[in-house]
Amino acid sequence: MEFSPFNAVVKLCLQGMSLEEKNEPEEACKMFMQGWSEATNDLEKFLAAHYISRHQKTVSDRLEWLNTTLKYALKINDDTVKTALPGLYVNIAKCYEDLSDMEKSDEYSKRASLCRDHPSDKGPFYHGTKADLKVGDLLIAGGDSNYQSDLKMNHIYFTALPNGAGLAAALARGNGQERVYIVEPTGDFENDPNVTDKKFPGNPTRSYRSQFPLKIVGELTDWVKPDPEDLQKFRDKLGDNEGQIIN
Incomplete structure (x- = not known):
């Protein structure tokens, strides 16, 4: 599941x-x-x-x-x-x-x-965005947060769940087409502390972050788009969240 x-x-x-x-x-x-x-x-x-x-x-x-x-x-x-x-x-x-x-x-x-808190996940990994990119491009840290407009992100985020990346694409800023790219980390990465052992135990979303670039190696086209009603509820919940992003 x-x-x-x-x-x-x-x-x-x-x-x-x-x-x-x-x-x-x-x-x-x-x-x-x-x-x-x-x-x-x-x-x-x-x-x-x-x-x-x-x-x-x-x-x-x-x-x-x-x-x-x-x-x-x-x-x-x-x-x-x-x-x-x-x-x-x-x-x-x-x-x-x-x-x-x-x-x-x-x-x-x-x-x-x-127990060690070092991710052993072997992927494949995905990144959701509305940016139009191509194989070989690098995704790097320093972009604007999708959830806090005045925050520059010190890490680049990714997941091992295709539909999770699809949700990130749907929530991404911009008016472009929602895209899910297959990516490879070029350096060390860690569990995303914004979700790991927070509301849910462990890292059920298999979400990670890295200060090193992610290399695009392909694009996934068969991911499941979230239902518009569910997506709006999710946006509303994010809007009500007053917690600070761990950057």
Whole structure:
């Protein structure tokens, strides 16, 4: 499954998070439980279980849901969830500590320390834009942010999800045709800190950034364009977001 903010279970989780922000934990938990009951694949179950775990009233119940989250993370075993593992192991270790099982607590603390936050994603990678470019061109940092008009970006951003790049193209400034280019990083890159372990655990959008140029090696034409109504809701949500971009 490719992560999408328009997925039905993801929408339920977003509604639950909104209720959390309004200090309505019981209603939020209902949304997450509905997401769990409607989940049909490992990623949806991973996401729903993650949010359910933080609404448990006992340590034992929290541990049970954290272990459920971990089970699905390990089943998925890809770059959408790997960056969530350190925090997940830390939370499980804390539960065992609270239950006075120090052997288990130490075990999961060691697992957390062994996890590395260096992307292992091998791509292929994509960049969405309205610019008319050609194979061999380089995309470089220093452009204007699509989300904060007065901000020059210190990195160039890309993703391993074709439809995610398509969404970025739809949100990009300008009136040109929406394009999704296949790109190759020319240097080191990192998880995008603006999305990694923020609202969602791990890096489900497989979003990355680099201070080195991206080389265009092709163009993708069969990506799925977001529904206009969903896209407008997404734009509205971005407009209401008062958070600062990590640049």
